[in-house]
Amino acid sequence: MKVAVAGTGYVGLVTGVCLAENGHEVTCVDVDENKIKMMQEGKAPIYEPGLQELMTKNSERLKFTTDHVSAYRDAEVIFIGVGTPEKKDGSANLSYVFAVADQIADSVQNECVVVVKSTVPIGTNDRVEAAVNERCAGRVKIHVASNPEFLAQGTAVRDTLHSSRIVIGVEDDFAKDRLLQLYSWSDAPMVVTNRRSAEMIKYASNDFLALKISYINEIANLCEAIGADIKDVAKGMSYDSRIGDKFLNAGIGYGGSCFPKDTKALSWLATFNDHEIKTVKAAIEVNENQKLLPIKKARRYFNDLRGINVAVLGLTFKPGTDDLREAPSLVTVPVLIDDGAKIRAWDPVGVSNFKKQVPEGVTYCDSIEETLKGADICFIFTEWKDVLELDPGMFVKLMNNPIVVDGRNCFDVEKIASVKGLVYDSIGRAVIDTRS
Numbered sequence: 307m308k309v310a311v312a313g314t315g316y317v318g319l320v321t322g323v324c325l326a327e328n329g330h331e332v333t334c335v336d337v338d339e340n341k342i343k344m345m346q347e348g349k350a351p352i353y354e355p356g357l358q359e360l361m362t363k364n365s366e367r368l369k370f371t372t373d374h375v376s377a378y379r380d381a382e383v384i385f386i387g388v389g390t391p392e393k394k395d396g397s398a399n400l401s402y403v404f405a406v407a408d409q410i411a412d413s414v415q416n417e418c419v420v421v422v423k424s425t426v427p428i429g430t431n432d433r434v435e436a437a438v439n440e441r442c443a444g445r446v447k448i449h450v451a452s453n454p455e456f457l458a459q460g461t462a463v464r465d466t467l468h469s470s471r472i473v474i475g476v477e478d479d480f481a482k483d484r485l486l487q488l489y490s491w492s493d494a495p496m497v498v499t500n501r502r503s504a505e506m507i508k509y510a511s512n513d514f515l516a517l518k519i520s521y522i523n524e525i526a527n528l529c530e531a532i533g534a535d536i537k538d539v540a541k542g543m544s545y546d547s548r549i550g551d552k553f554l555n556a557g558i559g560y561g562g563s564c565f566p567k568d569t570k571a572l573s574w575l576a577t578f579n580d581h582e583i584k585t586v587k588a589a590i591e592v593n594e595n596q597k598l599l600p601i602k603k604a605r606r607y608f609n610d611l612r613g614i615n616v617a618v619l620g621l622t623f624k625p626g627t628d629d630l631r632e633a634p635s636l637v638t639v640p641v642l643i644d645d646g647a648k649i650r651a652w653d654p655v656g657v658s659n660f661k662k663q664v665p666e667g668v669t670y671c672d673s674i675e676e677t678l679k680g681a682d683i684c685f686i687f688t689e690w691k692d693v694l695e696l697d698p699g700m701f702v703k704l705m706n707n708p709i710v711v712d713g714r715n716c717f718d719v720e721k722i723a724s725v726k727g728l729v730y731d732s733i734g735r736a737v738i739d740t741r742s
């Protein structure tokens with residue numbers, strides 16, 4: 307099938323590449339000329355496991371262009387995968403979605419389906435359909451479908467090729483049949499529903515996961531206060547299949563481009579419709595406080611952070627991505643800089659993005675060992691494999707004052723307890739102090 311994809315961020319690019327992998331002819335469109343040039347040369351502009359390989363493998367079925375007219379003109383399906391960033395009031399900014407919708411209406415020559423993949427407030431698909439058809443003024447019929455994505459960064463290709471489910475929100479058989487045909491290669495469960503339900507499935511799913519994280523983080527904070535261990539508590543909960551074992555990792559809060567934005571957007575949407583979504587509002591508040599935890603913990607050990615040598619392991623909001631959006635590191639590191647701490651940081655792929663947000667005040671290291679050398683305190687913000695595999699004896703060997711604030715519970719407490727000369731302060735577990 308002839309497919310066009312507007313927007314080459316995580317959602318658009320991964321969708322385009324995975325559709326090409328399944329035999330479709332795909333043209334990806336973006337306004338960023340440098341990015342398009344890079345992709346025309348065969349290079350993936352983002353770090354995402356498996357993406358580069360699939361781009362290379364399917365190069366004959368994949369085109370990249372800034373010329374939206376040629377891309378949309380005779381496409382059978384056009385995906386909108388552009389950003390819906392958060393506005394100051396927490397609502398979603400839909401200007402990119404509607405700008406693309408206008409371009410599509412001006413370009414298409416044949417009856418086609420426009421698929422909104424971007425996460426959009428409930429009712430947006432209806433508005434897009436009205437807008438494109440009004441602009442076309444009967445010249446050609448455009449059907450609009452909602453097809454939210456459920457990929458997570460770091461596993462985006464796998465999540466798309468082996469989806470947990472494919473949600474198709476349609477109002478007519480033309481759109482439904484075309485999308486079922488487009489996805490005929492997939493063995494994922496298909497949920498065919500109306501457009502508003504499809505839009506809601508996306509928000510309800512993401513916000514439920516955010517809630518689950520904030521819930522386990524609150525339980526973790528309580529565990530610290532009463533002497534329980536969150537890892538054991540989560541394990542004990544997980545055997546109940548109604549609870550499950552996923553998304554019960556306590557830590558310093560969720561980041562990324564989705565949960566923070568989608569929780570605020572749903573809360574805003576509820577308020578706008580005279581409802582109050584109390585659970586989601588609570589999840590947002592808990593998460594904001596959770597991001598402050600590393601600093602609160604550091605102050606247990608230092609009254610004044612001026613001149614203190616700080617080691618930071620991991621900057622990205624989670625492993626497997628170079629994305630820094632809403633990363634807890636972006637809350638803590640600027641505070642440490644303002645407090646006059648001397649910071650050395652390591653991250654395998656996130657450094658260049660971090661520098662864009664925090665241009666000064668951090669020295670970057672190529673290895674964990676170099677980062678730890680001479681440090682008075684170490685913060686772990688991301689559970690990268692190299693951190694998980696680190697011998698905790700290295701903290702004692704390399705640091706000046708081995709205090710470790712582990713925001714992602716990377717180490718087994720028993721393993722840590724066997725290392726002499728260390729303070730280990732993690733989330734929802736007792737502080738381990740083996741100095742004496």
Ligand code: UGA
Pocket residue numbers: 425455456457458459460512515519552553554555556557558559560561562563564565623624
């Ligand atoms: C999330 C969802 O997981 C995807 O299903 C969804 O499609 C995507 O948003 C989206 O809307 O595009 P993503 O933001 O890439 O994916 O990352 P997650 O793996 O969900 O992690 C988000 C944050 O939650 C990370 O900061 C992670 O460290 C944190 N987290 C996750 C925890 O603190 N504890 C957990 O148990 C799990």
